[in-house]
Amino acid sequence: MGGDDQGRKRAREPSRSPSRSPPRQRKRPGAGARLSAADREEARKRQQEREREAEERAKRDAQQRGVHDVVKQHYNMVPERGREFRKTDSKIKGLRSFNNWVKSSTIQKFIGDERNLKILDIGCGKGGDLQKWQASRKVELYVGCDPADVSIKQAKDRYAEQQRKARRIFHAEFYAKDCFGEWLGDIPIIKEVGIDPAAGPGNAMSQRWGGGGWDIVTMMFCMHYAFESEEKAKGMLRNVSGALKKGGRFIGCIPNSDVLTQKVIEHHKAKGTAPPEVNGAADEEEDDRPTFASDDEDDWDPEKSLDSPKPGESEHANGETNGEAKDTKGKEKQAEEEDGEVEDEGFKFGNSIYSVRFPGKTPPDGMFRPPYGWKYFYFLEEAVEAPEYVVPWEAFRALAEDYNLELQYRRPFREVWDEQKNDPELGPLSERMGVRARGGGRLLTTEEELEAADFYHTFCFYKV
Ligand SMILES: C[S@@+](CC[C@H](N)C(=O)[O-])C[C@H]1O[C@@H](n2cnc3c(N)ncnc32)[C@H](O)[C@@H]1O
Numbered sequence: 001m002g003g004d005d006q007g008r009k010r011a012r013e014p015s016r017s018p019s020r021s022p023p024r025q026r027k028r029p030g031a032g033a034r035l036s037a038a039d040r041e042e043a044r045k046r047q048q049e050r051e052r053e054a055e056e057r058a059k060r061d062a063q064q065r066g067v068h069d070v071v072k073q074h075y076n077m078v079p080e081r082g083r084e085f086r087k088t089d090s091k092i093k094g095l096r097s098f099n100n101w102v103k104s105s106t107i108q109k110f111i112g113d114e115r116n117l118k119i120l121d122i123g124c125g126k127g128g129d130l131q132k133w134q135a136s137r138k139v140e141l142y143v144g145c146d147p148a149d150v151s152i153k154q155a156k157d158r159y160a161e162q163q164r165k166a167r168r169i170f171h172a173e174f175y176a177k178d179c180f181g182e183w184l185g186d187i188p189i190i191k192e193v194g195i196d197p198a199a200g201p202g203n204a205m206s207q208r209w210g211g212g213g214w215d216i217v218t219m220m221f222c223m224h225y226a227f228e229s230e231e232k233a234k235g236m237l238r239n240v241s242g243a244l245k246k247g248g249r250f251i252g253c254i255p256n257s258d259v260l261t262q263k264v265i266e267h268h269k270a271k272g273t274a275p276p277e278v279n280g281a282a283d284e285e286e287d288d289r290p291t292f293a294s295d296d297e298d299d300w301d302p303e304k305s306l307d308s309p310k311p312g313e314s315e316h317a318n319g320e321t322n323g324e325a326k327d328t329k330g331k332e333k334q335a336e337e338e339d340g341e342v343e344d345e346g347f348k349f350g351n352s353i354y355s356v357r358f359p360g361k362t363p364p365d366g367m368f369r370p371p372y373g374w375k376y377f378y379f380l381e382e383a384v385e386a387p388e389y390v391v392p393w394e395a396f397r398a399l400a401e402d403y404n405l406e407l408q409y410r411r412p413f414r415e416v417w418d419e420q421k422n423d424p425e426l427g428p429l430s431e432r433m434g435v436r437a438r439g440g441g442r443l444l445t446t447e448e449e450l451e452a453a454d455f456y457h458t459f460c461f462y463k464v
Contacts, residue, residue, distance in 0.1 A: 075148035094445035097434045106458045110249045116140040117215040122179045123222025127155030139170040149176035180232040184239045199242035201402040212243040219252035227389035230372045241403035244463035256457040257393045261366035267347045268364040278365045353381040354452040371395035405461035413453040
């Protein structure tokens with residue numbers, strides 16, 4: 001990566017907390033151990049108190065504004081946990097690190113050699129990726145959009161903190177915006193940089209002469225919300241494609257529909273409701289697909305839901321075996337009732353840290369057709385608990401093509417690790433991020449965390 005190697009390495013080192021003053025010496029092994037137990041307990045209490053206050057505040061704000069949208073409301077009520085919590089106390093810190101590393105890897109792979117890049121982060125959440133873009137030192141402008149206004153406020157704060165610490169940082173702006181139901185060209189800076197309202201199927205003029213001014217549109221762990229309906233999926237693609245200039249990249253991470261297809265087929269086979277052709281086909285394909293029954297051994301931030309189950313509330317669901325989730329039954333029942341869905345037709349899978357539950361009918365052949373509105377509930381320890389929608393991969397790829405987005409790359413998370421773990425930059429980065437033990441050592445994620453990571457894949461499309 002040429003002459004700015006040193007700078008990049010510096011920029012990627014974990015940032016210091018502004019509350020620690022004077023600045024501590026960097027990277028002294030064992031420094032943390034000198035904190036006394038009382039200090040730690042005190043810090044933990046203070047953190048808990050801050051979280052409680054933030055939850056209360058978010059609840060009040062949400063009520064006052066009369067927020068109806070369930071996803072937005074959910075993310076608005078998510079408490080901001082400190083970096084310290086995410087790195088030390090979290091039960092899924094291995095998964096957090098792993099997912100963050102995969103995001104960094106995708107960013108690095110497709111950021112390209114140019115400088116002064118303009119980045120549009122759709123579903124930016126609390127600004128967890130700001131540092132990743134800053135570390136590249138290639139960004140001139142970053143705009144983050146997300147409908148959860150509380151998250152946007154936190155993203156602004158995070159940026160302000162980075163501004164205080166960094167000698168130089170890109171210009172950033174943040175907007176509370178539904179990026180699937182609304183046109184992003186209404187935001188002045190997005191329009192100014194360039195967004196083509198004619199992007200989309202059958203518009204030859206736009207394809208030839210049009211195009212936006214953005215180099216990269218990034219959607220990390222977010223696009224699955226757009227597949228609630230055809231209208232939203234198309235609204236999302238119109239924004240993405242409209243914003244990108246020719247040669248621009250659309251990158252992201254989403255749940256892998258191959259995993260969902262496989263699980264749905266397994267479920268119907270077990271129930272005896274799979275069509276005969278699927279019985280054969282699934283057996284043949286089984287080896288190629290990611291499996292949850294395997295014996296093998298920042299800042300993605302899966303925010304904790306306010307009311308996730310307490311220890312001891314867990315139980316097996318539906319009495320099903322092998323890979324069935326162990327938790328969250330009460331919560332799901334409640335979600336189901338609110339949702340008006342019937343339980344018996346659904347099923348769930350997962351492990352003790354994550355689970356996926358389809359509340360209603362699923363296609364016996366595992367083909368999600370039409371490709372919109374296939375809702376499931378995703379539960380993750382300390383994390384999101386909102387309805388999500390299957391993004392049937394092939395249908396999405398075909399639709400993206402109608403918007404001049406050509407698939408360049410798609411990888412399940414575990415394959416990203418296998419391919420990139422020894423990269424000269426990403427290898428050492430994985431050690432700094434706590435994904436792997438120092439000196440090219442073993443993965444620090446547990447097998448259950450890796451199973452949870454297997455649920456996702458990452459992608460890149462080029463605007464043509
Ligand atoms: C799991 S979080 C991911 C946040 C961040 N991209 C990251 O990787 O840490 C999913 C985000 O998608 C956002 N989202 C949901 N619906 C959206 C919409 N219609 N437009 C834009 N973002 C949306 C949520 O508010 C939430 O911040």
